Amino acid sequence: MRIAIVTDAWEPQVNGVVRTLQAVRALLELQGHEIFVVSPERFYSVPCPTYPEIRLAMASTGMVGALLEAFAPDAVHLATEGPVCVAARRWCRRRRFPFTTAYHTQFPDYVSARSGVPAEWIWRYIRWFHGPSQAILASTPSIRRTLVDHGLHHVRHWGRGVDLSNFRADVKSYPALAHLPRPIQLYVGRVAVEKNIDAFLGSRHPGTRIVVGDGPARAALEAAHPEAIFMGARFGDELASIYAAADVFVFPSRTDTFGLVMIEALACGTPVAGYPVTGPVDVLTPETGATAELLDDAIAEALTRDRAACAAHGRTFTWEASAAQFLDALVPVEAARAAA
Incomplete structure (x- = not known):
């Protein structure tokens, strides 16, 4: 099948959306599908207000449509x-070309946190954007319920995966962290205001708090929490060994739809602590982590979990399953027109 994936999030960004699309594309190409990515790198772009790391592409319907027409996608x-x-949505609508969408991020909450605009105003836009799609792909039951509660009922499940060749329980623990006061409490991800990292760094559980990642909030957080260790962005085997060295992984975000870093930590045998919100409540089991409105309570409880159980649960999340769900949700244009 010839599949066009259109996205405003792509390299060099490092986030869950990009990583998910990269992993799924790679597997589908191995299966013989032809994937064409339309991303901001193809157009002139400007920095996103309040978030300059994200580029907003100046892409017209004609420009995007010309790329899609040249590729001639099946879906x-x-x-x-x-x-x-x-722009791609307009092109599809004008040509009665079916399309699917995905709800990767709590966009209304993010915009509200950064701009002060009421989240319900943004939900009007979300309903407009996703309403005409053949299916909205969502990663968890909580996100499905959120979409349904806001009038969007055509939701399909699209789970996430772990690179189990890299993130695994037998990976060697990061030696440079061995001397630190325990328990070692770890955060991995973007260092940005919507990730609520200040709540993690302000927790009072004894031990060492480590932040792996980079982003616009890093300088302010380092200044406010000099006792914490900021390691910057780490990847691959090095990141896996850092997960393995931690006693607990702390996921303080209240606005993520899933949280790939949680299942990476679990696959390395590290239990997870977080708030009882979308993401943690969908991913964690009573044997592999803990959630509580007081993050200190969640950390203390998660530290009692068995690492073998965590690793076993982490291994249940595979990119092969994710790619199969994505492919199954697509609506090829010929099939849609035949059914019309």
Whole structure:
């Protein structure tokens, strides 16, 4: 199948959306599918206000449509709600070309946190964007319920996976962390305001708090929490060994839809602590982590979990299953027109 994936989030960004699309694309190409990615790198772009690491592409419907027409896809998937996907959406609508969408991030909450605009105003846009799609792909039952509660009922499950060749229980623990006061409490991800990292760094559980990742909030957080260790971005085997060295992984976000880093930590045998919100409540089991409105309580409880159980649960999340779910949700144009 010839599949066009249109996205406003792509390299060099490092986030869950990009990593998911990269992993699924790689597996589908191995299966013989031809994947064409339409991303901001193909157009002139400007920094996103308040978030300059994200580029907003100046992509017109004609520009995006010309790329899609040249590729002649059998199916189109719109991964984000930004300008590139809006242009592709217009092209699809004008040609009665079916398309699927995905709800990767709590976009209304993110915009509200950064701008002060009421989240319900943004939900009007979300309903407009996703409403005409053949299916909205969502990663968890909580996100499905959120979409349904806001009037979007055509939701399909699209789970996430772990690179189990890299993130695994037998990986060697990061030696440079061995001397630190325990328990070692770890955060991995973007260092940005919506990730609520200040709540993690402000927790009072004894031990060492480590932040792996980079982002616009790093300088302020380092200044406010000099006792914490900021390691910057780490990847691959090095990141896996850091997960393995931690006694607990702390996921303080209240706005993520899933949290790939949680299942990576679990696959390395590290239990997870978080708030009882979308993401942690969908991913964690009573044997592999803990959630509580007081993060200190969640950390203390998660530290009692068995690492072998965590690793076993982490191994249940595979990119092969994720790619199969994505492919099954697509609506090829010929099939849609035949059914019309």
